[in-house]
Amino acid sequence: xxxxxxxxxxxxxxxxxxxxxxxxxxxxxxxxxxxxxxxxxxxxxxxxxxxxxxxxxxxxxxxxxxxxxxxxxxxxxxxxxxxxxxxxxxxxxxxxxxxxxxxxxxxxxxxxxxxxxxxxxxxxxxxxxxxxxxxxxxxxxxxxxxxxxxxxxxxxxxxxxxxxxxxxxxxxxxxxxxxxxxxxxxxxxxxxxxxxxxxxx
Amino acid sequence: xxxxxxxxxxxxxxxxxxxxxxxxxxxxxxxxxxxxxxxxxxxxxxxxxxxxxxxxxxxxxxxxxxxxxxxxxxxxxxxxxxxxxxxxxxxxxxxxxxxxxxxxxxxxxxxxxxxxxxxxxxxxxxxxxxxxxxxxxxxxxxxxxxxxxxxxxxxxxxxxxxxxxxxxxxxxxxxxxxxxxxxxxxxxxxxxxxxxxxxxxxxxxxxxxxxxxxxxxxxxxxxxxxxxxxxxxxxxxxxxxxxxxxxxxxxxxxxxxxxxxxxxxxxxxxxxxxxxxxxxxxxxxxxxxxxxxxxxxxxxxxxxxxxxxxxxxxxxxxxxxxxxxxxxxxxxxxxxxxxxxxxxxxxxxxxxxxxxxxxxxxxxxxxxxxxxxxxxxxxxxxxxxxxxxxxxxxxxxxxxxxxxx
Numbered sequence: 001x002x003x004x005x006x007x008x009x010x011x012x013x014x015x016x017x018x019x020x021x022x023x024x025x026x027x028x029x030x031x032x033x034x035x036x037x038x039x040x041x042x043x044x045x046x047x048x049x050x051x052x053x054x055x056x057x058x059x060x061x062x063x064x065x066x067x068x069x070x071x072x073x074x075x076x077x078x079x080x081x082x083x084x085x086x087x088x089x090x091x092x093x094x095x096x097x098x099x100x101x102x103x104x105x106x107x108x109x110x111x112x113x114x115x116x117x118x119x120x121x122x123x124x125x126x127x128x129x130x131x132x133x134x135x136x137x138x139x140x141x142x143x144x145x146x147x148x149x150x151x152x153x154x155x156x157x158x159x160x161x162x163x164x165x166x167x168x169x170x171x172x173x174x175x176x177x178x179x180x181x182x183x184x185x186x187x188x189x190x191x192x193x194x195x196x197x198x199x200x201x
Numbered sequence: 202x203x204x205x206x207x208x209x210x211x212x213x214x215x216x217x218x219x220x221x222x223x224x225x226x227x228x229x230x231x232x233x234x235x236x237x238x239x240x241x242x243x244x245x246x247x248x249x250x251x252x253x254x255x256x257x258x259x260x261x262x263x264x265x266x267x268x269x270x271x272x273x274x275x276x277x278x279x280x281x282x283x284x285x286x287x288x289x290x291x292x293x294x295x296x297x298x299x300x301x302x303x304x305x306x307x308x309x310x311x312x313x314x315x316x317x318x319x320x321x322x323x324x325x326x327x328x329x330x331x332x333x334x335x336x337x338x339x340x341x342x343x344x345x346x347x348x349x350x351x352x353x354x355x356x357x358x359x360x361x362x363x364x365x366x367x368x369x370x371x372x373x374x375x376x377x378x379x380x381x382x383x384x385x386x387x388x389x390x391x392x393x394x395x396x397x398x399x400x401x402x403x404x405x406x407x408x409x410x411x412x413x414x415x416x417x418x419x420x421x422x423x424x425x426x427x428x429x430x431x432x433x434x435x436x437x438x439x440x441x442x443x444x445x446x447x448x449x450x451x452x453x454x455x456x457x458x459x460x461x462x463x464x465x466x467x468x469x470x471x472x473x474x475x476x477x478x479x480x481x482x483x484x485x486x487x488x489x490x491x492x493x494x495x496x497x498x499x500x501x502x503x504x505x506x507x508x509x510x511x512x513x514x515x516x517x518x519x520x521x522x523x524x525x526x527x528x529x530x531x532x533x534x535x536x537x538x539x540x541x542x543x544x545x546x547x548x549x550x551x552x553x554x555x556x557x558x559x560x561x562x563x564x565x566x567x568x569x570x571x572x573x574x575x576x577x578x579x580x581x582x583x584x585x586x587x588x589x590x591x592x593x594x595x596x597x598x599x600x601x602x603x604x605x606x
Contacts, residue, residue, distance in 0.1 A: 039555075041555065047560060047562070050558075051559050051561070051579070054583055055584075056583055057584060057586055057590060059525065059556065059557045059587075060557055060558075061550070061556055061557060061558040063558075071547045071551050072550055072551070073553050
């Protein structure tokens with residue numbers, strides 16, 4: 001399991017209902033079912049991954065974040081997870097809204113466009129930055145809505161979401177040392193991980 | 202009391218329910234006989250039973266040589282020892298549907314004599330057989346399952362019309378279905394599919410041997426009409442790609458009397474291989490299937506609409522369900538397209554059900570669920586073993602079981 005998936009799993013209380021949007025090969029939901037006793041399900045856009053997951057006995061539906069969340073009833077889950085995908089969905093704001101409608105908490109990870117390497121590369125080369133995390137050229141990237149950690153926090157503020165936990169994550173998916181200052185995390189964190197809740201409850 | 206009886210021509214194992222079944226149309230059909238086959242061993246806890254529901258022209262001979270045709274069971278590549286539906290582990294039940302013609306009560310069954318009839322030579326029901334629905338089929342299967350001493354089915358699995366039965370099982374007896382696998386199916390029969398069925402029925406009606414449905418009186422069967430119905434339906438089970446791959450535009454010489462060399466342009470001389478194939482499908486079909494059964498069952502499919510009693514909300518029958526679902530469709534199926542499976546998936550999602558959904562990439566059309574599709578096999582096997590884990594079934598339940606026969 002990837003290091004950042006481990007960090008996500010650590011945010012989840014055992015025995016809860018979890019929806020993993022973009023469940024990939026099903027590693028996280030399999031882990032949550034086997035080690036945490038969670039009722040963990042997945043949505044995945046890649047049919048090959050879906051078939052592989054279902055063939056492993058995991059409850060996964062073919063679908064995507066933009067189109068399929070609307071069908072779930074309110075409060076169907078305790079946690080709704082979106083890993084490294086927010087920047088690639090058509091309507092990130094609506095996806096977040098749906099996640100917090102069908103779930104109590106939304107756990108969201110995304111690559112941070114505000115990382116110092118990105119800033120420097122754009123400043124000095126004048127070209128779209130290319131790093132280990134942002135590695136596809138502008139004409140081929142699926143990442144149509146990149147954002148920085150501060151951008152994301154601004155949206156949470158605007159839409160009234162409460163940030164229960166946040167952390168910066170390095171390239172390998174391990175927790176980065178920038179734990180107090182959002183500004184430093186926004187410069188030095190390659191990725192970010194948030195646990196959000198509804199409003200001020 | 203239930204008893205085992207046999208049909209006159211071929212011996213079918215069956216159970217008889219003298220009190221009958223109350224049908225959706227209001228009629229009490231009695232007695233009701235349900236012909237069935239079982240494979241594998243029922244566990245001591247009676248928790249490893251899988252009911253397989255067959256499609257329009259299938260029957261209970263799912264995993265053994267068919268007693269009439271001599272062909273392998275229609276799903277013997279899916280059901281058997283070590284197969285995705287593993288009879289070493291599961292106790293598999295398959296019954297002929299109500300309205301069928303392979304031993305279960307249907308239009309060919311003798312009509313119970315009322316009043317001053319002659320009990321020695323009772324007439325078949327024929328077209329007077331009451332209209333039945335998919336739910337009526339499921340009600341009769343429910344009687345059989347109870348008769349076999351099973352209170353909860355581990356799984357109900359079926360494709361096409363069998364998938365409709367799976368959905369009706371989960372909707373009607375949710376507490377009796379731990380897992381459901383509706384394959385290449387829909388929660389309602391579409392206008393296009395009703396239209397195809399109507400062409401099939403009209404082909405049968407147009408046969409001079411039809412005799413208003415009382416063809417047994419003349420000793421003939423409406424073979425031409427039934428064959429045309431089958432030929433037309435068979436096209437809908439395939440895909441353009443599959444037909445092209447199998448037959449292309451190849452021509453087969455026809456041994457007729459015109460004396461023309463093969464390949465010579467003629468109107469009714471040589472025939473395309475695809476024509477020959479369809480004719481063969483039609484002519485073999487009429488030997489094993491009853492025309493009145495075909496009418497009854499196609500009509501039952503047409504009446505299928507899970508949303509009807511819920512103002513068109515397909516989630517309605519599934520609200521609060523504890524059943525685990527695995528919905529499977531095939532990319533080239535245009536009879537029961539993926540879009541209709543998605544309607545099921547979205548309805549189950551709205552009902553907060555535990556659902557898996559896979560569209561298998563295949564160019565084989567609707568029939569793909571009967572053919573060699575490794576991804577499909579893996580999906581069924583994996584879903585069932587995952588569900589078995591959740592149900593707390595032991596790995597080899599059959600070993601500790603007793604034979605239930």
